[in-house]
Amino acid sequence: MEATALVTSLLGGVGLFLLGMRLMTDGLRVAAGAALKGLLARWTGTRLRGILAGALVTAVVQSSSAVTVATIGFVNAGILSLGQSVAVIYGSNVGTTMTGWLVAVLGFHVDLQAFALPAIGVGMALRVSGGLGRRGALGEALAGFGVFFLGIDVLKSAFGGLGETIQIAPYVHEGFLYSFLFVGVGFLLTFVMQSSSAAMAITLTGAAGSVFPLGVAAAIVIGANLGTTSTAALAAIGATPNAKRVAMAHVVFNGITGIIAICILPVLLHAVLELRRTFQLDEEPAAVLALFHTTFNILGVLLLWPFSDRLIRFLRGRFRTAEEDASQPRFLDRTVVADPVLALGALHNELERIRAIALRSARGSMSREPGFEGNGSIDRATVERLTEAASEFARLVQQTRLPSELAEKLHQGLLIARYYAEVAQLADEISKATVSCDPVEDFHLATEIARFKATISAALSAAEAGSTPDQPFDAAELERHYDEIKGVLIRSAAQARVTARQLAAYLDLISSMRRMVRHAVDASVRLRTIAQPPETPSDDDSAPSVSLATSPD
Secondary structure, three states, rough: HHHHHHHHHHHHHHHHHHHHHHHHHHHHHHHHHHHHHHHHHHOOOOOHHHHOOOHHHHHHHHOHHHHHHHHHHHOOOOOHHHHHHHHHHHHHHHOOOOHHHHHHHHEEEOOOOHHHHHHHHHHHHHHHHOOOOHHHHHHHOOOOHHHOOOOHHHHHHHHHHHHHHOOOOOOOOOHHHHHEEEEEEHHHHHHHHHHHHHHHHHHHHHHOOOOOHHHHHHHHHHHHHHHHHHHHHHOOOOOOOHHHHHHEEEEHHHHHHHHHHHHHHHHHHHHHHHHHHHHOOOOHHHHHHHHHHHHHHHHHHHHHHHHHHHHHHHHOOOOOOOHHOOOOOOOOOOHHHHOOOHHHHHHHHHHHHHHHHHHHHHHHOOOOOOOOOOOHHHHHHHHHHHHHHHHHHHHHHHHHOOEHHHHHHHHHHHHHHHHHHHHHHHHHHHHHHHOOOOOOOOOHHHHHHHHHHHHHHHHHHHHOOOOOOOOOOHHHHHHHHHHHHHHHHHOOOOOOOOOOHHHHHHHHHHHHHHOOOOHHHHHHHHHHHHHHHHHHOOOOOEEEOOOOOOOOO
């Protein structure tokens, strides 16, 4: 075969293969998208199930990149945790080896043109008749399968002719240098084509055509596996922190797996050959390489499994945003747990941070007007995380021999944290409700609502000051004003100055404001009491553990 014809055949085969992969992936994603997303969302409760789900979804859609992108989306939406996404990434690397098996099993034992051309014809008929629906998507996937195998057939013919004229085996010597060289070739192929499946197809058909010795082809397969990290890294540029963490998990898994596979390449390849003989599998180089690809990815899962928790903690510490940093406790140092006085001081300092964030969110909710969006969800999430951290810290402190007075202060500290969590939650709900409320057109009612909001703001200022004698909080005045505005709203509805929908919305709104202020003031008063230094207790002045189940009234 002439050199020009060989190059043309190689390029055409790769092009057909990539086109077939694109059609297959897009078609299957549309046809089974909801089911596959549901599988990822529901079947990842444990690490093993997450790995199996990732492998199955990737094997079906024939694209680990598509699964990685979907996983990133689920993590950002809060459907999957970072730990679950790491398990899915593990599984997707195993599932992507299915492409090699398709090439090895069907590509070398089936009359590809006899299969490919009818598949393309039937698939396009379904695509045309089915339009943009599921039938059309299935037709597109079937046509993609046909084009995929047509590309394999062209590559087989090209490498068959190339193998008769070019032999690289005499120029290859054993050693890490040559292994690393061909690992680089595999990485480069994947990076240029942005498809490890295409690099695998070239490698498998090249090995079957006697162009590549088995050891060289195995090194290229490792490189192709490493090359998929370039796709993840490129996709993470400018992305959210969670997207970057998932992409880094992909890089870490493939990087460690690839390094281990390179270091033990001769041993691993020998083990795969023995495994093939034991199970009497196909002797074709393509089948051996497909088994090799699957084996070292499964080996990577087994090796990284015990270190997954450490990996997840490492990833959580990377690409942090200011909001995420704010949700990390600054004073709850476990080294002070053994000293109750120091522990209570640390808890008090962290509660001061929680208080500042919760009251900031509360003041912000009072400044919202209908039609303007609020942003209290971030503060709410931050306060909730800090409250969880404070509760965990208090549990550790309770396990020590705790004096009764400090035990009571610890109990009060937990109540304070929960009050502030309630304040942040109500502030977020008030901001959102204010945005969705229809504005009141009646001037008198609008004025009364504004006056009540001013009363709430003044009460929040008192809460911020800790309800000191210089700025006391008058609970009776708040209740009186609350009853007045509620009566004005009800009378306005009776006189048809507001709709029933507005009445319900504003009654809920003022009730939430009232509860928010009561919790804020109560928490601030309690915080002042636990800030006072305790009297020195006697040695036997201890108390049993205090229940943590108490919640705000």
